[in-house]
Amino acid sequence: EPEVTQTPSHQVTQMGQEVILRCVPISNHLYFYWYRQILGQKVEFLVSFYNNEISEKSEIFDDQFSVERPDGSNFTLKIRSTKLEDSAMYFCASRDRGSYTFGSGTRLTVV
Amino acid sequence: TQLLEQSPQFLSIQEGENLTVYCNSSSVFSSLQWYRQEPGEGPVLLVTVVTGGEVKKLKRLTFQFGDARKDSSLHITAAQPGDTGLYLCAGAGTSGTYKYIFGTGTRLKVLA
Numbered sequence: 559e560p561e562v563t564q565t566p567s568h569q570v571t572q573m574g575q576e577v578i579l580r581c582v583p584i585s586n587h588l589y590f591y592w593y594r595q596i597l598g599q600k601v602e603f604l605v606s607f608y609n610n611e612i613s614e615k616s617e618i619f620d621d622q623f624s625v626e627r628p629d630g631s632n633f634t635l636k637i638r639s640t641k642l643e644d645s646a647m648y649f650c651a652s653r654d655r656g657s658y659t660f661g662s663g664t665r666l667t668v669v
Numbered sequence: 670t671q672l673l674e675q676s677p678q679f680l681s682i683q684e685g686e687n688l689t690v691y692c693n694s695s696s697v698f699s700s701l702q703w704y705r706q707e708p709g710e711g712p713v714l715l716v717t718v719v720t721g722g723e724v725k726k727l728k729r730l731t732f733q734f735g736d737a738r739k740d741s742s743l744h745i746t747a748a749q750p751g752d753t754g755l756y757l758c759a760g761a762g763t764s765g766t767y768k769y770i771f772g773t774g775t776r777l778k779v780l781a
Contacts, residue, residue: 606767663709
């Protein structure tokens with residue numbers, strides 16, 4: 559069963575530091591997404607990415623966030639200057655037709 | 670803003686009982702998915718429904734998409750302890766990007 563792989567599984571960072579969350583989507587998928595889930599809250603859409611550009615982003619995805627597909631396999635989410643409220647599980651997902659697959663997530667803890 | 674409300678939020682039942690979880694919205698969705706999420710893991714897709722009125726079965730789980738594509742239900746027959754988990758519905762808007770709006774979740778506990 560093809561998987562979406564996310565690294566690291568857990569990252570602790572100091573407030574104000576930059577973090578990069580990495581994702582390897584399923585190889586033949588063309589649409590990529592980042593979602594986040596603050597502890598105890600629902601999963602929230604952050605951004606969708608297709609054809610090397612952002613296709614849609616939410617209000618949460620402000621200027622401190624950016625996404626990139628630096629090569630043919632990785633899809634990254636960068637948070638430039640982390641805040642305490644950025645602490646959450648971040649999920650990457652990739653899609654092809656009706657198949658929508660989530661990774662296991664990166665737990666980001668900002669201290 | 671599209672919102673999906675799930676009910677009930679929590680459900681604790683005995684093994685062998687039947688249950689139904691509801692997912693409601695005032696918005697129309699182009700498709701709706703049901704996921705199950707374990708603690709510390711990402712959501713795992715159970716089913717996608719696309720057509721109004723569509724019914725899909727996955728073993729003891731029956732999923733229905735409302736005729737107007739605004740609501741959905743998940744029915745579990747003869748629940749087992751292995752069904753314990755967080756069930757999420759998620760609707761895709763009509764923007765074409767297939768971003769999913771997630772529901773508030775139903776936490777199910779099946780007691781042996």
